Each structure stands twice: as structure tokens, then as C-alpha cells.
Amino acid sequence: MATWNELFLNEKFIADLPQPEVYKFVKILESTFPDRPLSIWDFCCGAGRHTVLISQMGHKACGSDISENGINHTQKWLESNGLKAYLEVADMTDNLFTGMNFHGVVSWDALHHNTIDNINKAVENVYESLCEGGMFMVSLLNTKSGRADLRGKEIEKNTFVREDGPESGVPHHYFDEKGIRDLFKNWKIVSLADIVVTYIDESIIYLNNPFPYTKWNVIVQK
Ligand SMILES: C[S@@+](CC[C@H](N)C(=O)[O-])C[C@H]1O[C@@H](n2cnc3c(N)ncnc32)[C@H](O)[C@@H]1O
Numbered sequence: 001m002a003t004w005n006e007l008f009l010n011e012k013f014i015a016d017l018p019q020p021e022v023y024k025f026v027k028i029l030e031s032t033f034p035d036r037p038l039s040i041w042d043f044c045c046g047a048g049r050h051t052v053l054i055s056q057m058g059h060k061a062c063g064s065d066i067s068e069n070g071i072n073h074t075q076k077w078l079e080s081n082g083l084k085a086y087l088e089v090a091d092m093t094d095n096l097f098t099g100m101n102f103h104g105v106v107s108w109d110a111l112h113h114n115t116i117d118n119i120n121k122a123v124e125n126v127y128e129s130l131c132e133g134g135m136f137m138v139s140l141l142n143t144k145s146g147r148a149d150l151r152g153k154e155i156e157k158n159t160f161v162r163e164d165g166p167e168s169g170v171p172h173h174y175f176d177e178k179g180i181r182d183l184f185k186n187w188k189i190v191s192l193a194d195i196v197v198t199y200i201d202e203s204i205i206y207l208n209n210p211f212p213y214t215k216w217n218v219i220v221q222k
Pocket residue numbers: 004005015043044045046047048049050064065066067070090091092093107108109110111113114
């Protein structure tokens with residue numbers, strides 16, 4: 001059973017370029033808060049592309065992920081560029097940074113990898129770790145994402161686990177709009193985008209495809 005920890009030992013599963021959305025989110029934080037450096041948490045940072053970006057942009061970066069190999073890769077990537085960040089191997093439900101007063105937290109393509117109770121717990125922890133007015137940017141799977149017949153076994157409403165492929169054994173929770181609004185009921189919604197991409201023809205494999213897939217993109221504020 002492949003896990004993300006195993007995937008991060010294979011270069012083909014390591015994204016080397018940051019999402020432009022994350023760069024723009026940091027710019028929003030820069031225009032919202034006068035403090036420098038800003039403190040920004042890359043929540044479920046994977047192999048570190050956004051932790052490196054945040055540090056490169058001159059801010060105090062923290063990164064956490066359940067994958068030790070991901071964190072090790074992030075550490076080496078930072079060191080090879082003369083950069084620093086505070087890194088922890090941790091589950092998304094761990095109460096790592098309560099009271100830390102982050103200006104921003106980003107979680108790209110990761111928070112949906114759990115059951116809904118654990119996702120709720122993770123979001124509460126993020127809330128407790130932000131300063132007043134601090135923002136959280138998240139991308140999440142949409143009930144309209146991908147082919148429903150390829151999601152695997154439904155272990156609770158809208159949470160699926162596949163038994164084959166590179167993400168076998170990893171839960172994926174798919175959100176509808178009500179699910180998103182419930183998840184962020186204690187937050188102010190700054191931006192909620194239902195990004196729906198319809199492929200007319202698609203004969204490029206997932207990992208090489210330059211185009212986006214259907215997702216929720218969300219910015220919420222404490
Ligand atoms: C698709 S990768 C995205 C990584 C990174 N955010 C990026 O954009 O490159 C999903 C990440 O979620 C992490 N993850 C999955 N379940 C987790 C959990 N329970 N706690 C913390 N991290 C988890 C995986 O280890 C993996 O790094």
C-alpha cells in the first residue's frame with residue numbers, strides 16, 4: 001500500500017513549482033498586515049514547495065506534514081537554497097501551534113485527506129493558531145471532482161478510500177457547497193470559488209497534465 005511518505009521518495013511525485021495561487025495569497029497577507037516578517041504555516045506541506053516559497057519571499061515559514069520523507073525533502077531543499085523554516089512531522093489533527101498567532105495558513109491539496117471529523121478538528125487547530133484577522137487558504141476536493149466510479153469504497157458520507165493506485169489507503173473527502181460552509185461556519189468567507197473544469201478530451205496522464213482539475217478554492221478569515 002503506497003503512502004504519501006513512500007511517494008515522496010520518488011521524484012516524479014514531487015511537485016517542484018509552487019502554485020501561483022499561494023504566491024498571490026502571500027501578497028494578500030502582505031497587503032493586509034504591516035508586520036514583517038509575516039508568520040505563515042504551510043499546513044500539510046508535502047515535499048515543501050510552498051514552505052520554500054514563503055521563506056524565499058522573506059517570511060517566517062513553518063511547515064508540517066505527516067510524511068517524514070516529505071519533511072526531510074523540505075529541509076534539504078531549504079538548506080540547498082540557504083533558507084530556513086521551522087518544520088515538524090505531525091498529523092493534521094495535532095495541536096501543533098495553538099497561540100502562535102500566524103498571519104496566514106495555507107493548505108494546498110491536502111486537507112481533504114481525512115474523515116470529516118478529523119478535517120473539522122484540523123480546521124479548529126488552524127483557527128486557534130491564527131492571529132485576529134489571520135487568513136487560511138485551502139484547496140479541497142469537490143463532489144464534482146473526478147469520476148465518481150473511480151473514488152473507491154465510501155467509508156462515510158463523501159469520504160472514499162481506493163485500494164489500488166498511488167494513493168491506495170488514503171482517504172479523500174469530497175465537499176459540496178454545504179459541506180464547505182459547515183466546515184468554515186466559524187470563519188468569515190473572503191473568497192469561495194467553485195472551480196469546475198470540464199475535459200472534452202484528455203489523453204495526458206494526471207501527473208503530466210498542465211491544466212487544473214475541479215476543486216474548491218477557499219480563503220477564510222478569523
Ligand atoms: C497532494 S500532497 C500536497 C502537498 C503540498 N501541500 C503541496 O501542495 O505540494 C498531500 C499531502 O497531505 C499530507 N497528508 C495526508 N494526510 C495527512 C495527515 N493526516 N496529516 C498531515 N498531513 C497529511 C501528505 O503527506 C501529503 O504531503
